[in-house]
Amino acid sequence: MENVDYIIVGDGYAALFFAHQLIKNNKSFVLYSEGKKSASQVSAGIINPVVLKKFTTFWKAQEQIDFLKHSLKEIETYTGKNYLIEAPIHRIFHDENEQNLWLKKSGNEDLINFLDKDFKHLDVVKNSFNTGEVNQSARLDVNNFFGDFFTYFENNSHLIKEKFDYSKLNTSENTYKNISFKNILFCEGMGVKDNPYFSDIAVIPNKGHHIKVKLSTPIPENITIKKKHFLFPTYNGLYFYGGTYDREQLHHHIDDSAVEQLVKGLSEFYPYDFEVEEVNFGFRPTVKDRRPIIGRHYQNKNLYVFNGLGARGILNGCYFSKSLYEFIENDIPLDEEVSLDRFKETN
The missing domain is CATH 3.30.70 (Alpha-Beta Plaits)
Known part of the structure; x- marks a missing residue:
């Protein structure tokens, strides 16, 4: 019987960023991956602190950007690469009204560090009303991020390439097949709908081409x-x-x-x-209140879920992986806005 601190089920941003927390804290784990490309693995990898339809920002945007950059430097210590591509977003304005709205919003306290007031004209593409640059925006090198992580997992005996079989999970003995575990974390995206322990969580599929x-x-x-x-x-x-x-x-x-x-x-x-x-x-797992769903199973206290990252999988996955780790290991309460418990009254 193999003994591990954690089993992770899933292979998207939630799973990999949580695995990073385990690596840096010297926890033993195995990760189950079916080998199908998840929504995360075909995502654009956009790192963006601004909602570009209305020129607004979102909850904890600056903290999430800062934490991601810090985490990517930590990850570089064992994969050998930094996956941050410094390629800021240039939003093409549709008309003068959008220009004026951008300028007006750029003075707001929560947007002053994100909306550049100097408009730029791009060659090659049509941008009659110029573009606004989103400061601190970037991209993740998605292909190499996943490729290098899986290589690292394989080289260190963390990766199990097979579909997780819920019927083989023994929650009373904390075993799965020939593995004994302390905790198990499900990061399955829309695959959670087939999970008998968390199938009722409030995620809504959003298909993206x-x-x-x-x-x-x-x-x-x-x-x-x-x-x-x-x-x-x-x-x-x-x-x-x-x-x-x-x-x-x-x-x-x-x-x-x-x-x-x-x-x-x-x-x-x-x-x-x-x-x-x-x-x-791919199918993004979204939530009505636009917050991730993180928490502990109501009966099986060492089963956890990390889901509902939506279109901000990189920022949400990175930032809240630490919150979840601290919750499991140190009993530090989760923020009510992301906790699974916020749905208790409605279920």
Whole structure:
């Protein structure tokens, strides 16, 4: 029988950032990954403290940005790479009203460090009303982040490449197959709906598509362009453009209407020819109050859930991984706004 401090079930941002907490605190663990690409693994990797539709920010934005940068430096000590891509977002303004709103909001105390007051004009793309730069925005190198983490897990005997079988979990003896554990953490995204212990948590699937395109005229490498969606360079000469949001069409194949929406959106500001080379989609686990769901099972006190990261998986996953670790190990209470307990009265 193998003994570990933790079993982690899942392989997205929640799982990996929590694994980082375990690595830096010298805890033993194994992580179960089915090997399918999670929503996290096909995500854009945008790190953004501003809601770019209304030019507002969100709860703990500065703390989350700061903590992410600190954590990525810690991760670099064992993977050998820093995955932060300094490519700030340039939001294309639709009209003068948006320019004026941006300027007005940039004086707000919660936005003064995020909204740059000096507008910029970009070459190549259409931006008649210029762009606003989001200070402290960046991207995560998603491909290498996951690839290097899984290599590290494999090299250190943390990774088990198989689907977790709930029927083999013995909660009275704290065993799973031939593994004895102290705690088990489920970070399954929308897969949680098949989990008999947490299937009733209030996550709502939000389907997102993105396309990889070949542009006939390249755009600058050191920025991320945003109008309706995000555009930035990725691998093999391709560019990422996406992603969409859809709570209705939840089948597990590509929606042609979503692809059309993306092609139309890109055509609005990119005036040259481009070819769609690849289409991907994933299901973001979202929550009505836009807060993650973190907590302990009501009966099985060493079973935990970390879910509902939504479209801010990187920031939420990184920041709240520490909150969850402190809750489990040191009994430091979770913030009421993210705790699973906030749903107790409604369930």
